[in-house]
Amino acid sequence: MTSSELWTRATADRYDAEEAEASSAAVLGPTLAFLAELAGDGRALEFAIGTGRVGVPLRERGVPVAGIELSEHMAAVLRRKVDERTLPVAIGDMASTVVPGGFTLVYLVYNTITNLLTQDEQVECFRNAARHLEPGGRFVIELGVPPLRLLPPGQVAVPFDVSRHHLGFDTFDLVEQVLVSHHFTRDGDDDGRYRRENSRHRYAWPAELDLMARIAGLQLERRVADWDGSAFTQDSTKHVSVWRKPA
Ligand SMILES: C[S@@+](CC[C@H](N)C(=O)[O-])C[C@H]1O[C@@H](n2cnc3c(N)ncnc32)[C@H](O)[C@@H]1O
Numbered sequence: 530m531t532s533s534e535l536w537t538r539a540t541a542d543r544y545d546a547e548e549a550e551a552s553s554a555a556v557l558g559p560t561l562a563f564l565a566e567l568a569g570d571g572r573a574l575e576f577a578i579g580t581g582r583v584g585v586p587l588r589e590r591g592v593p594v595a596g597i598e599l600s601e602h603m604a605a606v607l608r609r610k611v612d613e614r615t616l617p618v619a620i621g622d623m624a625s626t627v628v629p630g631g632f633t634l635v636y637l638v639y640n641t642i643t644n645l646l647t648q649d650e651q652v653e654c655f656r657n658a659a660r661h662l663e664p665g666g667r668f669v670i671e672l673g674v675p676p677l678r679l680l681p682p683g684q685v686a687v688p689f690d691v692s693r694h695h696l697g698f699d700t701f702d703l704v705e706q707v708l709v710s711h712h713f714t715r716d717g718d719d720d721g722r723y724r725r726e727n728s729r730h731r732y733a734w735p736a737e738l739d740l741m742a743r744i745a746g747l748q749l750e751r752r753v754a755d756w757d758g759s760a761f762t763q764d765s766t767k768h769v770s771v772w773r774k775p776a
Pocket residue numbers: 531533534535536576577578579580581582583597598599600603621622623624638639641644645
């Protein structure tokens with residue numbers, strides 16, 4: 530049983546079009562180079578592989594990739610791109626589902642650790658990554674830094690996108706460490722109608738993730754601000770972190 534919200538067929542069918550820019554070669558190039566180098570001659574496992582935005586091109590680069598994905602609708606979109614023998618996907622919860630074989634790399638990108646809404650489940654997700662790693666293997670997470678510096682007392686929401694077709698803002702429960710992302714998206718042009726969607730996320734600071742990694746027997750090896758390897762600073766809005774399972 531997971532606290533994650535289940536991604537629907539409608540969301541899955543829209544995902545690739547909505548993430549076209551994030552799926553472009555220009556954006557994905559540094560991500561794929563980073564992950565391929567860490568996978569080395571071994572196999573990679575993507576937690577929450579979705580429609581294969583990252584996993585499919587990584588496989589095309591020659592890295593054997595497997596995936597775990599909660600939503601069969603998201604996995605069905607991936608399956609239109611690549612067959613099960615080339616890229617096997619297990620339907621299940623990334624905090625508990627076990628797939629066969631050992632991996633040199635487990636990765637979880639695009640803020641998706643936050644889809645696990647409790648600390649216990651996030652810890653279990655780290656443990657599950659460690660369970661799949663060969664000695665010396667790495668767990669990589671891409672995650673935004675919680676934008677709380679943008680939330681002064683008395684303000685209830687932080688906008689993250691105000692553009693022609695999309696208005697997005699986050700609201701926060703600072704006690705439960707949960708944020709809700711609100712999206713108002715215009716599908717057509719000027720009919721004045723917006724599609725409204727919300728998603729819940731448990732945000733976590735890098736230091737909390739390091740503690741989860743330690744609980745799972747992993748050690749922080751590297752933390753950078755982005756896939757291009759730029760330095761992580763106090764002004765960074767996201768991070769790419771690498772933990773290693775001792776050899
Ligand atoms: C933002 S998408 C990311 C998909 C893909 N990794 C990418 O980068 O495009 C989040 C994905 O996480 C999946 N997901 C959410 N909770 C999950 C869980 N507990 N276990 C496995 N997958 C989960 C969703 O179904 C969805 O496919």
